Amino acid sequence: MPIPLQELAGRVPQRWRRRVPMGLRNRLVDRFGHPPKPFDPLAFPTRVNLGSGWDNRPGYLNVDLHDFHSPDLVGDVRALTALPSGRYEEVIAQDILEHLERDDVPVALKEWRRLLAPGGRLWLRVPDLEALLRWLQQDDTAERHREIMHFLFGTQAYNGDYHHAGFTGLLLSDELHRAGFERVELEIRDDWLWEGEGFARTDGAGPPVAAVWNTGFYRREHGADGSSWRWAAGEAELLLYADAATPYTLELTLETGSVQVTGVGIDRALSPGAHALDLELATGANRLRFVATELQDLPEDARELGFRLG
Numbered sequence: 001m002p003i004p005l006q007e008l009a010g011r012v013p014q015r016w017r018r019r020v021p022m023g024l025r026n027r028l029v030d031r032f033g034h035p036p037k038p039f040d041p042l043a044f045p046t047r048v049n050l051g052s053g054w055d056n057r058p059g060y061l062n063v064d065l066h067d068f069h070s071p072d073l074v075g076d077v078r079a080l081t082a083l084p085s086g087r088y089e090e091v092i093a094q095d096i097l098e099h100l101e102r103d104d105v106p107v108a109l110k111e112w113r114r115l116l117a118p119g120g121r122l123w124l125r126v127p128d129l130e131a132l133l134r135w136l137q138q139d140d141t142a143e144r145h146r147e148i149m150h151f152l153f154g155t156q157a158y159n160g161d162y163h164h165a166g167f168t169g170l171l172l173s174d175e176l177h178r179a180g181f182e183r184v185e186l187e188i189r190d191d192w193l194w195e196g197e198g199f200a201r202t203d204g205a206g207p208p209v210a211a212v213w214n215t216g217f218y219r220r221e222h223g224a225d226g227s228s229w230r231w232a233a234g235e236a237e238l239l240l241y242a243d244a245a246t247p248y249t250l251e252l253t254l255e256t257g258s259v260q261v262t263g264v265g266i267d268r269a270l271s272p273g274a275h276a277l278d279l280e281l282a283t284g285a286n287r288l289r290f291v292a293t294e295l296q297d298l299p300e301d302a303r304e305l306g307f308r309l310g
């Protein structure tokens with residue numbers, strides 16, 4: 001990734017810049033503007049908000065391509081040359097990865113991985129291509145199709161506001177693994193966005209396995225006491241994405257309901273309580289299908305609820 005001329009000039013020590021004849025210096029400034037003041041990453045927090053847009057977050061180093069968003073650092077998320085390796089505990093990338101060209105996706109993910117300290121967390125959000133295609137098939141009005149095109153291709157208000165890459169849960173897991181992340185977990189938000197996290201991989205661990213809470217599973221909910229749970233519809237799919245064939249124990253606590261689980265060589269009825277499912281995962285996608293044997297009816301909850309996992 002070429003370093004912008006001004007950023008390059010900003011890195012040249014002042015005493016060397018002064019050696020450039022005054023006339024030439026003035027002409028360069030007229031043409032390219034003043035070199036930016038040196039950026040000191042140590043003066044900013046150890047959390048980074050990439051492609052911050054109008055969502056500048058306190059407590060984060062906000063980075064965007066465009067000055068008009070007033071980020072802390074104007075920069076390209078594909079090459080964050082001003083930021084040191086391994087310094088950051090968290091990188092968030094909300095609605096940004098799909099704005100990069102397809103070939104730049106692995107480049108950017110590796111760059112974000114470079115920033116993180118061992119075990120550091122990447123949290124990201126991208127549109128779910130499969131959900132949008134499903135919506136297109138389900139709806140027959142031009143108005144709705146136009147709206148879905150907006151979700152697919154971006155707002156397109158300025159350079160950097162176009163979508164160039166599409167994702168499925170499977171593809172996103174694979175890209176994250178390739179870039180050096182592990183313990184990837186993704187869930188669907190608002191029926192059409194993948195949202196989730198991965199952690200900077202530490203050496204020596206086994207093949208990473210991503211948990212993709214697919215159609216039918218709702219977002220994790222959190223109680224004030226620190227507990228958390230996830231509701232599911234009458235039918236739901238969990239996709240386990242493995243880089244290599246591996247034994248894997250899936251630990252689940254079924255809190256409410258009863259459910260039949262099939263796939264990955266198992267066919268088991270689960271009743272409330274703790275369960276450990278011993279699975280032999282194949283390389284790639286392993287799909288577990290959960291079918292509730294009865295539906296739950298919660299007052300003031302419009303979702304179809306089949307069962308609840310702790």
Ligand SMILES: C[S@@+](CC[C@H](N)C(=O)[O-])C[C@H]1O[C@@H](n2cnc3c(N)ncnc32)[C@H](O)[C@@H]1O
Nearest residue numbers: 051052053055064065075076077094095099160
């Ligand atoms: C859809 S907005 C998301 C803004 C914010 N993260 C949010 O969730 O509200 C995408 C942002 O990514 C920025 N962007 C696009 N390509 C970029 C790049 N290569 N480097 C840095 N920022 C980029 C755009 O300028 C824009 O502000």
